[in-house]
Amino acid sequence: xxxxxxxxxxxxxxxxxxxxxxxxxxxxxxxxxxxxxxxxxxxxxxxxxxxxxxxxxxxxxxxxxxxxxxxxxxxxxxxxxxxxxxxxxxxxxxxxxxxxxxxxxxxxxxxxxxxxxxxxxxxxxxxxxxxxxxxxxxxxxxxxxxxxxxxxxxxxxxxxxxxxxxxxxxxxxxxxxxxxxxxxxxxxxxxxxxxxxxxxxxxxxxxxxxxxxxxxxxxxxxxxxxxxxxxxxxxxxxxxxxxxxxxxxxxxxxxxxxxxxxxxxxxxxxxxxxxxxxxxxxxxxxxxxxxxxxxxxxxxxxxxxxxxxxxxxxxxxxxxxx
Ligand code: HEM
Numbered sequence: 115x116x117x118x119x120x121x122x123x124x125x126x127x128x129x130x131x132x133x134x135x136x137x138x139x140x141x142x143x144x145x146x147x148x149x150x151x152x153x154x155x156x157x158x159x160x161x162x163x164x165x166x167x168x169x170x171x172x173x174x175x176x177x178x179x180x181x182x183x184x185x186x187x188x189x190x191x192x193x194x195x196x197x198x199x200x201x202x203x204x205x206x207x208x209x210x211x212x213x214x215x216x217x218x219x220x221x222x223x224x225x226x227x228x229x230x231x232x233x234x235x236x237x238x239x240x241x242x243x244x245x246x247x248x249x250x251x252x253x254x255x256x257x258x259x260x261x262x263x264x265x266x267x268x269x270x271x272x273x274x275x276x277x278x279x280x281x282x283x284x285x286x287x288x289x290x291x292x293x294x295x296x297x298x299x300x301x302x303x304x305x306x307x308x309x310x311x312x313x314x315x316x317x318x319x320x321x322x323x324x325x326x327x328x329x330x331x332x333x334x335x336x337x338x339x340x341x342x343x344x345x346x347x348x349x350x351x352x353x354x355x356x357x358x359x360x361x362x363x364x365x366x367x368x369x370x371x372x373x374x375x376x377x378x379x380x381x382x383x384x385x386x387x388x389x390x391x392x393x394x395x396x397x398x399x400x401x402x403x404x405x406x407x408x409x410x411x412x413x414x415x416x417x418x419x420x421x422x423x424x425x426x427x428x429x430x431x432x433x434x435x436x
Contacts, residue, residue: 124295126424129179130284130360130381134271135226136258138364139233140301140377141240142219142417143248145188151247152191155221156434158243159427165243169236176229178236183222183299183419184430193433198286198293200385204300204418209396212408214302219251219417222299224362224379230255252415254303254377256364261330265365265374266311266410268323269330273344275358283358284381295423298385300392302378303415311410322406343407346394349387357387376411385418 145155159182170178186201204216223240225233233255241250264270275283286296311319320326324333324342335342349357359382367374382388398404422430 124281124285124423127281127285127295127297128181128421128424130181130297130421131280132177132179132226134258134262134362135177135179136228137226137230137233138256138362138377139223139225139237140252140254140256140303140364140379141223141225141237141250142252142301142415143221143223143244143250144218145191145220146247146249148247151245152434154245154247156192156431158240160431161243163424165236165239169232169239170227172235173229173232176227176232178225178227178229178232180226180236180240181222181224181299181421182427183224183421185218185220185222185417185419188220189420189430192430196292196429198296198298198420198422199290200298201420202385202418204416205389206416207392207396209398209404209408210402211404212396212412214392214396214413214416217251217415217417219301219415219419221248222301222417222419222421224299226362230257252303254364254366254375256366256377259365263365264363264376265306265308265367266319266323266376266407267327268319268325270363270376271361272325272330273358274360279358280360283383284360286383293420293422293426296426297381297383297421298388299419299421300378300380300382300385300388301415301417301419302413304376304378304411304413306374306376307410307412308374314410340403340406341399343395343405346399346405347391349390349394357384359388359391381421 186203206216207214227233286293324344359380364377380388395405
């Protein structure tokens with residue numbers, strides 16, 4: 115739980131609460147430094163919902179959706195005066211053994227569907243409309259793997275907030291009224307050393323993750339000398355309030371090239387909550403006792419965005435056109 119509950123999802127929030135899908139594309143682009151490119155990009159953002167309808171209507175059971183996130187630098191280029199309180203670039207982290215890089219990104223498109231071909235078709239038309247004014251920085255096609263497992267073999271996403279806890283954790287509230295209903299989004303693309311992971315005996319893997327592997331039962335490690343990933347990613351304030359985020363991680367990879375990855379994506383009402391999770395994972399709690407998941411998972415990217423409500427996006431579209 116994170117502060118006051120929403121009694122409903124604000125109606126013009128983007129589709130952050132869309133159900134976890136079988137396929138997704140994570141697309142990160144930068145926007146060229148000229149007004150023409152900027153105006154074009156924002157006119158495409160203005161028509162994003164229509165494009166979802168156009169492509170998605172071809173198979174409604176495919177449940178196509180797309181969330182657009184805007185990076186701090188791009189936001190500044192359009193509107194310096196009003197911006198989400200916590201929005202800033204991803205801050206790199208240097209831990210005792212592992213570091214998290216910060217990589218560029220003006221826009222994130224999180225495209226989800228039950229059908230990979232719908233994701234592909236949507237992305238193809240989207241990039242075509244964005245034109246030469248954008249540069250693709252990163253593009254990952256993810257897939258749901260067996261019982262929502264990551265490529266390390268563990269079920270990923272279990273502790274996600276559901277019901278009314280979902281908007282309360284993932285959507286900005288009255289603390290930043292101009293941007294209520296929006297969401298901070300952090301992405302990191304991880305590559306796994308699967309061979310090294312497979313050499314770790316399953317009982318130790320379970321201690322590292324904080325859940326059993328086959329049946330996904332949470333392991334209580336409050337008194338363990340070294341905290342698990344699950345415990346390091348649990349954020350509790352001085353008053354005992356727990357702060358969740360919404361994750362929609364996806365496996366990706368190309369077995370023939372030895373590429374095995376997890377695309378981490380977290381939506382949060384407060385950016386500081388994800389930052390705190392990352393601090394605890396990389397620096398450790400106590401400092402030095404970092405997340406051993408990182409011994410076999412190397413982040414290749416790290417970028418922060420804000421996914422505004424449709425009405426906040428409209429204001430940006432107007433500002434970009436002026
Ligand atoms: C290599 C990348 C990652 C993998 C494979 C991974 C995998 C997992 C798995 C298997 C769980 C336990 C099941 C669940 O509740 O979902 C978990 C929990 C969690 N992870 Fe990750 N994770 C990764 C990165 C991250 C990052 C970067 C963050 C945050 C910045 C994060 C935040 C969380 C949170 C909040 C939980 C739930 C903790 C709880 O039980 O309350 N994870 N993760």
